[in-house]
Amino acid sequence: MPASLLSSTPRLRGRLLVTAATAALAIVLTGCAAVAPAAPASSPPPTFGHIHAVIPEAGGTLLVGTHTGLYRVDEDGAVDGPLGDYDFDLMGLTDTQGALIASGHPGLETPTELGSPNLGIIRSDDTGKKWHPVAFTNDEDFHVLTASPDGQLYGIGSTSPALRVSNDLGTTWESRTELDAVDLAVTTDGTIYAATPEGVRTSTDGGASFTPLGDAPLQYLLEAAADTVVGVGTDGQIWQRVGKGEWKAIGSATGTVEALGLSPAGDVILVDERGIVALDDDATIILPALSSP
Numbered sequence: 001m002p003a004s005l006l007s008s009t010p011r012l013r014g015r016l017l018v019t020a021a022t023a024a025l026a027i028v029l030t031g032c033a034a035v036a037p038a039a040p041a042s043s044p045p046p047t048f049g050h051i052h053a054v055i056p057e058a059g060g061t062l063l064v065g066t067h068t069g070l071y072r073v074d075e076d077g078a079v080d081g082p083l084g085d086y087d088f089d090l091m092g093l094t095d096t097q098g099a100l101i102a103s104g105h106p107g108l109e110t111p112t113e114l115g116s117p118n119l120g121i122i123r124s125d126d127t128g129k130k131w132h133p134v135a136f137t138n139d140e141d142f143h144v145l146t147a148s149p150d151g152q153l154y155g156i157g158s159t160s161p162a163l164r165v166s167n168d169l170g171t172t173w174e175s176r177t178e179l180d181a182v183d184l185a186v187t188t189d190g191t192i193y194a195a196t197p198e199g200v201r202t203s204t205d206g207g208a209s210f211t212p213l214g215d216a217p218l219q220y221l222l223e224a225a226a227d228t229v230v231g232v233g234t235d236g237q238i239w240q241r242v243g244k245g246e247w248k249a250i251g252s253a254t255g256t257v258e259a260l261g262l263s264p265a266g267d268v269i270l271v272d273e274r275g276i277v278a279l280d281d282d283a284t285i286i287l288p289a290l291s292s293p
Contacts, residue, residue, distance in 0.1 A: 051271045052104075053093035056263035062276070062286075063128070065093035065102065065259075070128045073276075073287065083128035086110060088119060092145030092155065100124040101153060101170050102131075103142035113137075118158065121170040134170045148186035149226070154207060156181060163207045176207035185224035185231075193229055195219045200231070216247055223262035230268055232257045238268065238279060251279045 049067035056062055057072075064071045067089050069082025087107030094101050101123050106116045113133060114122055120136030136142075140157035147153050153166040155173075162175040181194040181201075192203040192210075200216035203209060217239050219231035229241045230250075238251040255273035262268055268279035275289035 051259045051276070052089075052091045054259050054261035054269045054271060054276065055093065055095055056261050056267050056269060062261070062269065063093075063095075063100075064276075065090040068107065070100075070102075072128075084124075084130055086128075086131060088114070092142040094145050094147045094153070096147035096153065097151045097169065098125065099169050100128060101145065101147065103140065103145060103155075105141065115139075121155075121166075123170055135166075135173060144181055144184055146184045146186060146224075148190065148192075149188045150190075152186075154184050154186065154192060156184075165207055177209055179207075179210060182220055183222045185222035185229055187224045187227050187229060189227065193222050193224065193231075195222050195231065216241075221257055221260040223260050225262045225264050225266060228262070228266060230260065230262050232260055232270070238270070251283065 048064065048071070051064055051066050053065035054062050060074070062073045064073060069086050069088060070084070070090055070093070071079055071081030072083060073079055088110045089105040089107065090102050091104035092102055101121065102119070103121055104119050106114060106119060114131060115133055115137040118136070118138060118141040119133070120138065120140045121134050121142065122131045123134045124131045136157065140159060142155045142157050145153065145155040151167070151169070153170055155164050156162070156179065157164065160175075161178040161180060163177055163179045163181075164173040164175055166173045179194055179196070181196050183195040185193045187193070190204065190206070192207055194201045194203070194210055198212070199218055200213045201210040202213050217231070217233040217235065217237065219233050219239060221232040223230050227243045231239045232253060233239055236252050237249045238253060239247045240250045241247045251268070253270060253272045258271040260270050269286075270277050270279060273289060274285050276285070276287040278284040278286055
């Protein structure tokens with residue numbers, strides 16, 4: 001990996017038993033339908049069932065959005081969660097301007113005001129301790145959701161292929177063009193990258209229109225930080241594009257990748273059959289996966 005992708009963020013250590021998916025790509029793109037209760041606080045380290053998102057935090061910790069809630073893993077491998085005791089199936093998790101924005105489905109003990117059977121758009125302003133509904137409560141499940149560096153949200157809900165955009169942390173939304181995308185990422189210059197079955201497409205007009213990015217490998221997960229985009233290719237390669245440069249292979253996955261994270265400093269984290277992996281020179285396994293739940 002290029003040195004530019006290695007930051008001074010401390011490398012996470014320790015071991016936690018988590019379950020990584022071995023399902024086909026189609027299952028990754030359709031997400032989870034069932035829910036499960038959160039493990040009691042006094043239980044051993046939890047099995048997450050399915051990891052939908054990993055968000056690197058300052059200081060080397062990770063926020064992990066899972067089938068059973070939101071967890072934090074520190075640099076020593078200690079696990080805190082589910083944060084706020086919420087047991088929801090947390091999907092579309094993204095962070096922007098000090099807030100966490102997410103969607104998904106309720107668990108058995110999720111507060112009813114968050115919505116059922118879909119959470120719509122929910123927001124936390126205290127890093128997961130408390131969540132409240134902000135839009136599409138009961139009606140929508142956003143598997144595709146991301147934030148631009150300037151705080152705009154972009155998402156695609158379960159009832160329409162329309163790209164929706166919000167500039168007030170998810171409270172109100174405007175529909176743009178229809179887009180068959182399985183993931184989105186936005187760079188600092190406002191370019192929106194969309195992973196579609198036909199290839200990567202980009203928009204430079206706020207999502208009003210998209211054009212094919214002809215030289216891009218076929219990818220199904222995307223993350224952006226500053227002017228860098230990282231994606232997971234259907235060939236198992238992890239690809240990087242800086243600015244308007246060429247795509248370069250910077251590593252490889254083992255099996256299907258469940259989630260991809262990219263810190264502002266360029267740390268690449270992925271979840272594949274090995275568990276949660278830091279994509280450094282050694283492909284360091286942060287949290288190893290079990291062969292079965």
